[in-house]
Amino acid sequence: MKTLDLELLRSLVAIDEQDSFAGAAVQLGKTQSAVTQQMQRLEDQIGHALFEKQGRSKRLTPHGQKLLEYARHLLAINDDALRSLQQGSLEGVLRIGAPHDVADNLLPTLLAQVARVSPLLQLDIHVGRSPFLMESLKRGEIDMSISNRNDPGLDGVVLRTSPTVWLCSANYVHDRSKPVPLILVEGPSVYHRLAREALDAAGIAWSPNYTASSLIGIKAALRAGLGVTARGIETAGPELRVLGENDGLPRLPDLDYYLFIRRNVINPVTRKVFDMLKANLGLIRSAADPVSPAGRAGSMPGD
Known part of the structure; x- marks a missing residue:
């Protein structure tokens, strides 16, 4: 052979x-x-x-x-x-953050890679909303984070480009003659902004029917049939369905998900793990690379 x-x-x-x-x-x-x-x-x-x-x-x-x-x-x-x-097995603690909507699909791949190469490294996992995770990263409270918001002040690579869709309950009946009943998240949110901008640009009336502080609350409102929300396709599930242009709703831009660390990181473990993940997962597009394709969201506050 x-x-x-x-x-x-x-x-x-x-x-x-x-x-x-x-x-x-x-x-x-x-x-x-x-x-x-x-x-x-x-x-x-x-x-x-x-x-x-x-x-x-x-x-x-x-x-x-x-x-x-x-x-x-x-x-x-x-x-x-x-x-x-x-290099030998890395030891110590690595604190990594991820937003709720990708914590069960993007994050496991990263964790598995780290555990396979550095089994002695302790992983401290933080799940929350993207803007708050990014602030924690900048303050040094976590070492690495997945985020759907770009930040030129950090070192980052693109993990995945994900479609943004309109979601509602599987039993929800969309009435085009009425304002779109939006389910929104409190505070800064890329999905909140994308939904409002897309509807306003298309001349479609909307109303803020329900506001939640977390993705769990958003999903509860969706399942209850209280309205429609804009989220990443990862949020879709058996109890939800996707609305589109055939339902009279405008197309939403795709979103990039990034993996970030601080530029001048002091802990060598963080930099070694980051470089290892880039190499093993074939992550070649930097967060600093220009993004110009039509239909993709630019840099803006993330959810």
């Missing part, structure tokens, strides 16, 4: 990330011809073509796509092993 060359796999991943052989060459510090030769060697190893021409560029074949998935896993295991052996 042949053994795959990890350096060749790393070049394959770089080509996919940079969307070109030339970009991969720059990232890897190689010439474009060297990267091309590497891919030829990799094709010889697996006995299949990895790329096919599409106009003036190349795209991955089905075999190339399949190998790319394996490459990411193999490189993650390799990098984890080297990092663990070279």
